[in-house]
Amino acid sequence: xxxxxxxxxxxxxxxxxxxxxxxxxxxxxxxxLGLATGSTPLPVYQALAERAVGTDFSQVSGFALDxxxxxxxxxxESYRSVITxxxxxxxxxxxxxxxxxxxxxxxxxxxxxxxxxAIEEAGGVDLQILGIGTDxxxxxxxxxxxxxxxxxxKTLTERTRADNARFFDSPDDVPMHCITQGLGTILRAxxxxxxxxxxxxxxxxxAAIEGPLASILPGSAVQLHPHATIVLDEAAxxxxx
Ligand code: F6R
Numbered sequence: 001x002x003x004x005x006x007x008x009x010x011x012x013x014x015x016x017x018x019x020x021x022x023x024x025x026x027x028x029x030x031x032x033l034g035l036a037t038g039s040t041p042l043p044v045y046q047a048l049a050e051r052a053v054g055t056d057f058s059q060v061s062g063f064a065l066d067x068x069x070x071x072x073x074x075x076x077e078s079y080r081s082v083i084t085x086x087x088x089x090x091x092x093x094x095x096x097x098x099x100x101x102x103x104x105x106x107x108x109x110x111x112x113x114x115x116x117x118a119i120e121e122a123g124g125v126d127l128q129i130l131g132i133g134t135d136x137x138x139x140x141x142x143x144x145x146x147x148x149x150x151x152x153x154k155t156l157t158e159r160t161r162a163d164n165a166r167f168f169d170s171p172d173d174v175p176m177h178c179i180t181q182g183l184g185t186i187l188r189a190x191x192x193x194x195x196x197x198x199x200x201x202x203x204x205x206x207a208a209i210e211g212p213l214a215s216i217l218p219g220s221a222v223q224l225h226p227h228a229t230i231v232l233d234e235a236a237x238x239x240x241x
Contacts, residue, residue, distance in 0.1 A: 026055075
C-alpha cells in the first residue's frame with residue numbers, strides 16, 4: 001500500500017521531497033536520483049536548490065526518466081536541456097554524473113539496453129521522482145505499457161502530445177516518439193515518490209492508487225512497489241475515496 005501525503009500546496013510538496021533527498025544524500029554520499037521532467041517536479045528542484053547550500057553533491061548521480069526521440073539534445077525542450085536548466089545547474093549536480101536516455105535516431109536501437117546497463121552499473125536508483133500524465137502515464141509509459149517493460153521507444157498518445165504542446169511553438173513540433181524507462185525499470189528504484197497537483201490530475205491519481213492493477217492504467221504500477229510515497233495537493237487528491 002502506497003503512503004499518501006496530502007499537503008497544502010505544491011511548494012510544501014517540493015519542500016517535503018527536497019528534504020527527503022537531502023537526508024538521503026546525507027546518509028549516502030553516492031546516492032542515485034531518478035529525475036522527472038515536466039511541470040510537477042519543479043517545486044522539488046526549486047526547494048532543493050534553496051536548501052542545498054553546504055550539501056556535497058559531488059558523488060551523487062542521476063538518471064532522467066525519458067527523452068524525446070529525434071529532438072536534438074541542444075533543443076531547449078529536449079529533456080537533456082530541461083534537466084540541465086531546471087535541476088543540474090540550480091542544485092549544483094555534477095553534469096557528467098547525470099544521464100538522460102539518448103534520443104538520437106542513429107543509435108536508438110541500442111539506447112534502451114545501454115541505459116539499463118548504466119542504471120545497473122550505478123547501483124540502481126535510490127529515490128525516483130515521478131509525475132503522472134492526465135492519461136495515467138508515468139515516465140512516458142502510456143496506457144497499455146507492460147509492468148515488466150524496460151527502457152525502450154514508445155509512441156506518445158495524442159493526449160500527451162497535446163498536454164506537452166505548451167512547451168513548443170506549435171503542437172505539430174511535439175515529437176511523436178520518446179525513449180522512456182519502462183515500468184519495470186521504475187519499479188526497481190528503491191523508493192518511488194510520485195507527485196501530482198491540480199484537479200486535472202485527480203482522475204489519474206485515483207486510478208493509480210485505488211484502481212485495479214492494469215496496464216491500461218500505468219500509474220497503478222506504483223501499487224506493486226513496497227516503498228511508494230504519493231504527495232498530492234487537495235485538488236489532485238479530490239477523487240480518492
Ligand atoms: C516527465 C515524465 C512524465 C510527466 C507527466 C506529467 O519526465 O516522465 O510522466 O511526469 O507527463 O507532466 P507534468 O508534470 O508536466 O504535468
